[in-house]
Amino acid sequence: MKVLLALVLSTLSAITPLRAHExxxxxxxFVIAGDTLDIRxxxxxxxxxxxxxxxxVGDTSEAENDGDYDRLxxxxxxALADEIRAAWSGIAEQITISAGDRRLxxxxxxxxxPEVGDIELARVSTxxxxxxxxxxDDPLVLGWAPSFGPLVVRQAGIEDGYAAYLSxxxxxxxxxxxxxxxxxxxxxxxxxxxxxxxxxxxQGLDHILFVLGLFFFSVHMRPLLWQVTAFTVAHTVTLALxxxxxxxxxxxxxxxxxAASIVYVGVENLFLRNLPPWRPFVVFxxxxxxxxxxxxxxxxxxxxxxxxxxxxxxxxxxxxxxQLSVIAAAWVTLALFxxxxxxxxxxxxxxxxxxxAMIAAFWVLERTGTISVEGPWSVFTALTEGGYNPLWVxxxxxxxxxxxxxxxxxxxxxxxxREFAGIATxxxxxxxxxxxxxxxxxxxxxxxxxxxxxxxxxxxxxxxVEV
Numbered sequence: 001m002k003v004l005l006a007l008v009l010s011t012l013s014a015i016t017p018l019r020a021h022e023x024x025x026x027x028x029x030f031v032i033a034g035d036t037l038d039i040r041x042x043x044x045x046x047x048x049x050x051x052x053x054x055x056x057v058g059d060t061s062e063a064e065n066d067g068d069y070d071r072l073x074x075x076x077x078x079a080l081a082d083e084i085r086a087a088w089s090g091i092a093e094q095i096t097i098s099a100g101d102r103r104l105x106x107x108x109x110x111x112x113x114p115e116v117g118d119i120e121l122a123r124v125s126t127x128x129x130x131x132x133x134x135x136x137d138d139p140l141v142l143g144w145a146p147s148f149g150p151l152v153v154r155q156a157g158i159e160d161g162y163a164a165y166l167s168x169x170x171x172x173x174x175x176x177x178x179x180x181x182x183x184x185x186x187x188x189x190x191x192x193x194x195x196x197x198x199x200x201x202x203q204g205l206d207h208i209l210f211v212l213g214l215f216f217f218s219v220h221m222r223p224l225l226w227q228v229t230a231f232t233v234a235h236t237v238t239l240a241l242x243x244x245x246x247x248x249x250x251x252x253x254x255x256x257x258x259a260a261s262i263v264y265v266g267v268e269n270l271f272l273r274n275l276p277p278w279r280p281f282v283v284f285x286x287x288x289x290x291x292x293x294x295x296x297x298x299x300x301x302x303x304x305x306x307x308x309x310x311x312x313x314x315x316x317x318x319x320x321x322x323q324l325s326v327i328a329a330a331w332v333t334l335a336l337f338x339x340x341x342x343x344x345x346x347x348x349x350x351x352x353x354x355x356x357a358m359i360a361a362f363w364v365l366e367r368t369g370t371i372s373v374e375g376p377w378s379v380f381t382a383l384t385e386g387g388y389n390p391l392w393v394x395x396x397x398x399x400x401x402x403x404x405x406x407x408x409x410x411x412x413x414x415x416x417x418r419e420f421a422g423i424a425t426x427x428x429x430x431x432x433x434x435x436x437x438x439x440x441x442x443x444x445x446x447x448x449x450x451x452x453x454x455x456x457x458x459x460x461x462x463x464x465v466e467v
Contacts, residue, residue, distance in 0.1 A: 076115070111126075191311075196319040215327050229280075238289070254293060270354070385438060398447075425459065
């Protein structure tokens, strides 16, 4: 249960190419070679050199000293390698490699730093480390400081080697030197349920928006079931094929189309009220692409050779639970209270669908390289990457809803303004939830959601109801 809860709260790589400010787990591959431990560490090492605390953030811009990170991110390879060597003694003290009660000293070997390239993509450097092993059979325990963020640990060179995903502050189980540790199929299944869930909530904003697009199509259950079933079957197929490496399509192709699929469902929600015969098939097609996105997470994480099928099934179950959680949250927050009102589509579903399509359209342009995320488009970058101060966002959203509600209640007979107030409230409050959610301020997200419900309820006083 400890591992399960930690995984739910952990941060996995998003399916989109990692931007410079997104926290990516380090990947530590190790080999026990006689009396030496050889380590290959792939890592956003600039964060450690800048002394960022990534223990509770998903974006480096949320941490102190993020300006130093940006400076290091822009350094050429040799200059960054020099910075790493200069800071290594302090970094090494925060990496725990122990055998029994003995802590092993780490020696820094080669440093491979990629060219700067696109500064909007995270730069992952590779460090080669070695540590001498004591002449006994004490098992190894590996980990690092919580401030370094999450860590993937994988044992190479043997069959059924150890593999684990460590959320900040966790360490590995004791790892026997003579071989891999044994994990049951059930344990692997449960672990990967958490990994799959975490990939949707909180890390999969694009998948969340797609599922919400399906939800806001209609308040009736049958259209939702048809769409969710089509989406689930499709992404299950390509998830399995992608995880088995039987099919692989470049993210440069997949990611813009995933974003376009979100635009499609958002826009179509505005014009259709009944399920057309083609929509489940369109959703199925988009689900195939979303499944490839899910598969990329498993490929990055590494399923290993042991318990491949339980891990794959567990991940898919976790994804489904995550999607159902999103639908359940939307239903409890909005449909439960307002689905019976004849204005539900106009004041809630339509403006939220517009917001969803707007965000996704930005992703399409961004992922195709049509626009820069700087300049005027930075407002969308901050919205989707947690770049706004969540407290101020919540205050602004609550103030806007309060003003609209008070003005509307001053003249409840003005139906035109009642419509405008409801539409504006839903649009602004939804964007407020997105901004606070991506900042990791989930309590504030819940507060904005509650205020959204209260505002709509007050604005609807005296309005028509459809039973």
